[in-house]
Amino acid sequence: MSETTPEAVDERLKSEPFFAKMMKRPELGAIAGVILVIIFFALTADSAMFSLSGVINFMTPAAQLGILAIGAALLMIGGEFDLSIGSMVAFAGLFFGVCVVTWGLPLIISIPLTFVFAACVGAVNGNIVIRSGLPSFIVTLAFLFILRGLSLVGLKMATGGSTQLRGVRDTIEGDWLAPFFSGDAFPGLFLWLADNGFVATFKSGAPKVPGIPVEILWFIAIALAATYILLRTPAGNWIFASGGDTTAASNSGVPVNRVKISLFMLTACCAALVAIITVMDAGSTDARRGFQKEFEAIIAAVIGGCLLTGGYGSAIGAFFGSIIFGMVVIGLTYTDFDQDWFQVFLGGMLLIAVLFNNAIRKRVTGER
DSSP, X not given: OOOOOOOOOOGGGSOOOHHHHHHTOXXXXXXXXXXHHHHHHHHHSOGGGGSHHHHHHHHHHHHHHHHHHHHHHHHHHTTOOOTTHHHHHHHHHHHHHIIIIISOOOHHHHHHXXXXXXXXXXXXXXXXXXXXXXXXXXXXXXXXXXXXXXXHHHHHHHHTSOSEEEOHHHHHTTOTTGGGTSSEEOHHHHHHHHHTTSSOBOTTSOBSSOSEEHHHHXXXXXXXXXXXXXXXXXXXXXXXXXXXXXXXXXXXXXXXHHHHHHHHHHHHHHHHHHHHXXXXXHTEEETTTTTTHHHHHHHHHHHTTOOTTSSOOOHHHHHHHHHHHHHHHHXXXXXXXXXXXXXXXXXXXXXXXXXXXXXXXXXXXXXX
């Protein structure tokens, strides 16, 4: 009678230590970066940086960049790049400004039209990439210049020679939709907090922070929605599969082309949202709006754990990567350091993030 050998344990049933699971999370580096930056500024910056008004000060630019970074992160997970999103902010801002000021359309028409317009431009980008087989880096680099040039030409045509279109604030004044895209949310709550001594006030009794800027709420909502889509829906699986192995994904029935074109459209719509918010806040639009934001958004996504090769990343990672940007840009003003150190920090964080992400990729895939 032959000896029976114990059954081999299925690898899928083995429990993985908590620390090992955490080390594979794409957002780990960004969270660690946020903690290190907080510690750095806690030691070197004025304490006012971490007051309520100080937090709002650095979260506002972080939110505007973060909306772009989350869109860029989803596209990178899907295996593509979009270097035109910064120029798309200016171009969508031009279109939105023309809708509101030149054509006199209400926000309930102007805002959806701007999103549709941006989505169409994103679809053009995506279709060129898919149909031509060219790298998205090259195609969107071309659109970076095309859209920036069209913004300049379009503004001059709309204004009779100026590169800035003014009058947006006067036009939208009193529009019921304006508070959803401009200004501060929950002003009544902050007045109550000020009256009861929970937040700092001016001598007049008015709160130093009148509310939460709406872009921060949009930023949080988009990060949560993107995370849910990536981790809890079939669409999220399609995005990871499309970026991980296009051939295998196609053979498994994933509509890879449709997924990638949709991601280009989503990224353009994120740029349009930033354009609408910034144009309404400033009351004008100009041709330099969104300048170089494409690089900052991609860097924030990489810091947040997105691999340059696609198939791996996190919307929450891009969320924290954007907060790092906001903290450093504004935080340096609370210190005695030269603000140009931000450029050094930017390059350093990118290099560290790529090295860290490469190590994580090897751990996940088992490469040596």
